[in-house]
Structure formats: C-alpha cells, structure tokens
Amino acid sequence: MGSVRAEFLKLRRSMSWVVVVLLPLTAVVAGAVNTVVAGEPLEDHWHTLWLRAVVFYGLFPLVLGVAVLASLVWRVEHRGGNWNALMGRQVSSLHVVVGKTAVLAALAAAMQAVLVVGIVVVGKLVFALPGTLPPEYFLVSAVIVLACLPVAAFQSGLSMLMRSFAAPIAVALLASAAGMLLWMTRIEALALLLPHGLVGRATQMGTGMLADSGTVTAGAVTSVVVIALGLTAVVTLGTAAVLDRRDIR
Amino acid sequence: MITTHDLGKTYGDRTVVANLDLRVPEGCVYGFLGPNGSGKTTTMKMLLSLVRPTTGEIRIMGRPMERSTRRELLGHIGALIETPPSYEHLTGRENMRLVKRLLDLDEGRTTRAVRTVRLQDHLDKRVRDYSLGMRQRLGIAMALAREPRLLILDEPTNGLDPAGIEEIRRLLAQLAGDGTTVMVSSHLLGEIDRTATVLGILGEGRMLFQGTRDQLLARSTPDVLIDTPEPERATALTARWSAYRDGPAVRLPGLDRTGTARVVAHLVHERVDVHGVRRDAQSLEDVFMDLTGGRGL
Numbered sequence: 001m002g003s004v005r006a007e008f009l010k011l012r013r014s015m016s017w018v019v020v021v022l023l024p025l026t027a028v029v030a031g032a033v034n035t036v037v038a039g040e041p042l043e044d045h046w047h048t049l050w051l052r053a054v055v056f057y058g059l060f061p062l063v064l065g066v067a068v069l070a071s072l073v074w075r076v077e078h079r080g081g082n083w084n085a086l087m088g089r090q091v092s093s094l095h096v097v098v099g100k101t102a103v104l105a106a107l108a109a110a111m112q113a114v115l116v117v118g119i120v121v122v123g124k125l126v127f128a129l130p131g132t133l134p135p136e137y138f139l140v141s142a143v144i145v146l147a148c149l150p151v152a153a154f155q156s157g158l159s160m161l162m163r164s165f166a167a168p169i170a171v172a173l174l175a176s177a178a179g180m181l182l183w184m185t186r187i188e189a190l191a192l193l194l195p196h197g198l199v200g201r202a203t204q205m206g207t208g209m210l211a212d213s214g215t216v217t218a219g220a221v222t223s224v225v226v227i228a229l230g231l232t233a234v235v236t237l238g239t240a241a242v243l244d245r246r247d248i249r
Numbered sequence: 250m251i252t253t254h255d256l257g258k259t260y261g262d263r264t265v266v267a268n269l270d271l272r273v274p275e276g277c278v279y280g281f282l283g284p285n286g287s288g289k290t291t292t293m294k295m296l297l298s299l300v301r302p303t304t305g306e307i308r309i310m311g312r313p314m315e316r317s318t319r320r321e322l323l324g325h326i327g328a329l330i331e332t333p334p335s336y337e338h339l340t341g342r343e344n345m346r347l348v349k350r351l352l353d354l355d356e357g358r359t360t361r362a363v364r365t366v367r368l369q370d371h372l373d374k375r376v377r378d379y380s381l382g383m384r385q386r387l388g389i390a391m392a393l394a395r396e397p398r399l400l401i402l403d404e405p406t407n408g409l410d411p412a413g414i415e416e417i418r419r420l421l422a423q424l425a426g427d428g429t430t431v432m433v434s435s436h437l438l439g440e441i442d443r444t445a446t447v448l449g450i451l452g453e454g455r456m457l458f459q460g461t462r463d464q465l466l467a468r469s470t471p472d473v474l475i476d477t478p479e480p481e482r483a484t485a486l487t488a489r490w491s492a493y494r495d496g497p498a499v500r501l502p503g504l505d506r507t508g509t510a511r512v513v514a515h516l517v518h519e520r521v522d523v524h525g526v527r528r529d530a531q532s533l534e535d536v537f538m539d540l541t542g543g544r545g546l
Contacts, residue, residue, distance in 0.1 A: 006350040013338045076336050085334030085391065088297045090324040091351055244316065248299040 003091050003099035007073070011103065016072050020107055023065040024115035027057035032122045045129050046119075050137055051207045053119055058144070058203020059180050060173075062111070063196050066148055067172030069107050070155035071165045073100055078163050083248050094240040097156070101236055104152035109145045116141055136216045140205045143224055147202035150195035150231035157239035172196065183210045192227050195235070202228075250275040250399055250430040251296060256305035257454075258291050265291045266454040269305070273432055273447070278425045280445025281434040282537065288454040289434040290331060293403050296432075297328055309399065327397035329405060333388025335376045341387055342372040348394050362393040366420065382413040389420070400424060402433045406440045418444045438537050450540055457540045469536045473501040473509050475516070476525035483521050487512050500529075 011017070031053030035042060042048040077086055086096060116133065123129040151172075158168035179197030182190050183204075188211055191197035201211060202224050208214030251273035258266045266288040273279045283289050294300040296307060298319035307314040309322055335344050345359045363369050366386040376384065385405055392400060402421075406414045421431050421444045435441045442448070448465055450458040458465055476498050477483045483499045484492050490512055492501045501512060509526065516523055 002350045002353045006347045009343060009347050009350060010336055010339070012343060076338075079337070080332040081330055081334040081388070082336070084294070084297075084299060084328070084330040085388075087299055088323060088326075088328045088330065089351060089395075090320045092320055247301055248294065 003095040004102045007099040007103040016069050016107055019065055019068050020110045021114055023061055024111050025118050027061055028053045028118035028122055032126055042127055046123060046133050049119060049123050054203050055207055055209050059200050060176050063151055063172050063176045063199055066108055066151050067155045067169045069104055070159040071168055073103055074159035075165060087248050093244040097236055097240040100156045101153045104156055105149055108148035108152060112141050112145050136206055140216060143221055144202045146225050146228045147199045149228050150235055151199055153232050153235040154195045195231055198228060252308045254306050257303050259303045264454055269456055275430050276428060277446045278421050278444050279432040280441040280448045281432055282438055283451035285436050287451045289451055290403055293330055293401055325398045327392030327395055328401040329388045329392050330403045333384045335384060335387055337377040340373050340375050348391050352395050354394055358396060359394045362390040365393055366390045381408040400429050400431045404434055414440055465536055469539050470503055472529040473504045474527050474529050475499045477521055477523055479521050483516055486519050
C-alpha cells in the first residue's frame with residue numbers, strides 16, 4: 001500500500017510525536033501525583049496504578065489526543081496546492097482515507113506504548129511495586145488501540161472535511177462528553193456504538209469502573225473488538241465515498 | 250489529446266465557465282490565456298475531474314473524463330494546479346520519495362524528473378526554506394515523475410523572476426519536443442506566447458479565441474497611421490472615421506482597405522498633404538486586449 005507508506009513518510013519532523021509522547025506521560029504523571037498528594041496508597045498495586053492513570057485518560061484525553069493527531073495529519077493537505085495534487089493522482093479516494101486512518105492507528109498504538117512504559121517506570125521507580133504490570137493489561141492495551149480505530153477514522157473524516165484545526169477537536173470533546181454521559185446513565189448499547197464512547201469502554205476494561213465487571217472477559221474483549229472493526233469499516237468507506245463525490249474548490 | 254463540448258460550471262447564480270469547446274492537439278504546447286478570474290483554473294480542475302462540470306463533457310486521450318474513469322486517466326496526466334504542492338516540513342528529496350511511494354515509481358523516474366527541472370542540488374533542503382521558484386520547480390518535478398503524456402500547468406510562472414520564467418519556457422519546449430502534450434495557463438501573454446504552438450483565450454468563462462499565433466494576429470485589424478504636415482486639420486477632417494492625433498501622425502482604428510482609400514481620397518480632395526500611410530505594428534498583446542476588452546495581459 002503505497003499510500004500508507006507515503007503517509008508514514010509525512011510523519012517525519014511532525015508535531016504529532018510531541019502529542020504521542022506528552023499526552024500519555026501527562027496521564028501517568030497526573031495519576032502518580034494524585035496518589036502521592038492524596039496520600040492514598042496503591043492498595044491493589046499495579047491494578048490501582050493502572051486504574052488511576054488510565055480510566056480518566058480514556059474518557060477524555062485519549063480521544064482528544066487522537067482528534068489533535070487527526071487535525072495534524074490533515075493540516076498538511078489543506079495547505080497550498082496539496083489537495084489538488086492529492087486528488088489529481090491515480091490514487092483512489094479509499095486509499096487516501098485508509099492511508100490517513102492507518103497512520104492515526106499507528107500513532108494511537110505509539111501513544112498506548114508510551115502509556116504502558118510510563119506506568120511501568122512510575123510503578124517501579126516511584127512506588128517500588130513488586131513484579132511488573134500484569135499481562136492482562138497488555139491485552140487491554142491492544143484492545144484500547146483497536147478501539148481507537150473508529151475514533152481515528154471518524155476524526156480523520158472530520159479533519160478532511162474541515163479546514164479548521166480546532167473545530168474537529170471541539171466535536172471530539174462534545175462526543176467524549178456524550179460517551180461519558182451514556183456510560184454513566186448506563187445506556188450501554190448506544191455508548192458502544194459511539195466511537196468516542198467505545199474508547200471509554202476499552203479503557204475501563206479490568207478496572208471495575210462504570211460498566212466494567214472488574215475482570216477482563218473474553219466476551220467484553222470480543223464485543224469491543226468486533227464493534228471497533230465494524231465501525232472503522234463503515235466510517236472509512238463512508239468517508240471515502242464522500243471524498244470521491246467532493247469537488248476540490 | 251483533450252476535447253470538450255459545451256463545458257460549463259456554475260456556482261449558484263454565478264457562471265464561471267460556459268460553452269467551452271476546447272481542442273488541445275497531441276504534442277502541442279497549448280497556451281491557455283485569460284485575465285485573472287476568467288475561469289482558467291476552474292477549467293483545468295474540470296479537466297482533472299477535481300471539479301465536476303455543470304454542463305458538457307470532457308474527453309481526454311479519446312476517453313470520457315468522469316469521476317468513474319478519472320483514476321485510470323490520471324495515471325497518464327501530470328498536473329500543477331494553483332499553488333505548488335509540497336510538504337514544507339519535509340525536504341525536497343523526501344517530497345519526491347513520497348511521490349515515488351504513492352505512485353509506486355522506480356527511482357530512475359523521480360531522478361529524471363528532478364534533473365529535468367534542475368533541482369538536484371537542492372534536494373536536501375527543507376521545502377519551507379525553498380524560494381518560490383524552487384517550489385514551482387519541485388511541483389513540476391512531482392507532476393513529471395510519472396512521465397505523463399499530458400501535463401497540465403496552471404500559471405507555473407507565477408511569482409518567478411525573468412530568469413525563472415525563461416527556464417520554464419525552455420522546459421515546456423523541451424517537454425513538447427519529447428512528445429509530451431503541455432497545457433499551460435497564464436494571465437500574462439508575454440510569458441508563453443513564444444512557447445505555445447496553439448493559443449486558447451478565455452474571457453469571463455467563454456472562449457474568445459482558439460487557434461495558432463498567426464490566426465490570432467490575423468483576427469485583428471491594426472490601426473492606420475497617416476503622416477501629414479497638418480495633423481490637426483487632418484484629424485478634424487477625418488473625425489467621422491474616429492481619427493485622433495497620435496504625435497505628428499493621425500491614427501484611425503478599425504479601418505479596412507476600402508476605408509483607408511476613402512480617407513486618403515478625402516484628405517487629398519481637401520488639399521491636405523499626405524506623406525505616408527501605413528498600418529501600425531501590432532503585438533499579440535494588443536490583440537489580446539481587444540479580445541478581452543482591455544482586461545489583462
């Protein structure tokens with residue numbers, strides 16, 4: 001896939017990497033500082049640290065981070081004659097859209113990797129926790145990355161259609177708030193079908209927060225993964241169809 | 250290479266292009282001229298299917314250019330529309346690598362494209378540090394990399410200094426010599442009239458003229474200049490032919506051969522000495538001004 005490889009080349013010297021590193025690290029540091037300042041010990045060791053760092057991160061910052069990344073990867077196309085060049089080549093609209101979503105997925109995976117490494121480092125160096133992060137959280141991390149795909153596809157579509165850098169991020173903020181409300185009011189089916197709500201569900205996995213039972217079950221993992229892949233396919237195809245019909249003015 | 254029939258584009262109540270019948274022969278340099286806002290860019294965007302026409306049809310290389318067929322046809326077309334495309338945070342080399350990856354080209358093609366625009370010594374600079382001329386050349390190299398049969402360039406000389414304009418002229422002639430059909434737009438006739446073998450002149454979205462340079466010159470009647478020692482009196486006597494003083498001579502616009510004979514006979518009859526009668530030398534620029542009603546070039 002040449003379009004995917006080309007998109008990765010555009011990431012060189014990109015501001016995206018700053019977001020990828022700083023956002024998850026901020027979540028980890030905030031969780032650690034909160035623990036130290038409140039004087040509340042990590043009763044359940046790694047589990048408590050994970051919960052304090054990841055649950056809030058999954059409700060707002062992660063989605064906003066993906067939205068910022070989407071705005072960043074599309075911003076370069078809105079400059080100069082890049083739209084004309086992008087659509088004036090034989091590369092199909094679907095390939096253009098898939099390329100952008102793939103890059104966002106890779107960046108989301110990198111963010112999750114930074115988050116996990118940050119939690120392990122803080123757990124060992126700051127709190128001297130025994131052992132290491134339980135393997136179930138590596139599985140949850142993979143689920144979180146997959147759950148980011150529909151958000152990436154959706155935000156990518158918005159940033160494609162809007163020249164504004166901030167407007168798609170504002171939409172992401174509103175959609176995250178809607179997702180959180182749906183989880184709090186236990187309208188779970190709708191929360192799962194909203195891409196921004198689905199990320200919240202993935203980050204709750206294994207924590208016992210909101211809709212989660214407290215254990216990572218095959219059923220929960222499967223439902224999140226299947227919905228994530230289905231939503232991604234629908235949003236990506238829809239975005240490609242819109243792009244194909246759109247005039248470049 | 251390109252034919253259009255009744256091509257038109259309307260945005261709301263505003264007609265940008267109307268009834269356009271383009272004929273771009275294969276292997277030519279087609280100079281697409283018109284004042285700013287005359288519809289050149291919209292036409293070029295329609296040719297690339299970036300913008301869908303409101304009316305009419307386009308055929309390129311004998312095949313209809315529509316949304317359903319555009320990807321296949323675009324494989325044979327290189328284009329530079331409006332401002333040059335590039336990713337400013339990347340170097341020139343990285344931009345070319347990007348095109349190579351996107352279009353699955355071999356290294357040789359991108360190298361040849363870069364050499365054609367003579368940018369090989371500046372490839373490791375970031376594009377944000379490029380001059381406008383270098384950006385234009387990079388944009389053209391990106392369009393050339395796929396070795397297209399048809400090259401569409403929208404105002405490629407915009408913002409270039411005279412040396413840069415001359416370089417683009419040489420490049421266009423070289424490409425046409427190699428068999429590439431080039432369609433190049435400009436609002437400045439002088440920039441492309443010596444390079445273009447066929448000219449199309451657009452005014453307010455409509456084709457005012459299409460043909461060769463000689464055909465264009467033949468379209469307009471140059472002014473008649475009469476040399477006389479009494480220009481004041483001669484001007485008054487020929488006022489009904491719209492004569493006016495032009496220094497020591499009398500100028501009569503739009504006068505054919507019969508009209509010229511009548512004016513001379515009238516002056517002689519009124520005992521005005523006529524020392525000479527000649528047609529003014531007319532540039533393409535004057536013809537263009539006539540055609541576009543004095544707007545541009």
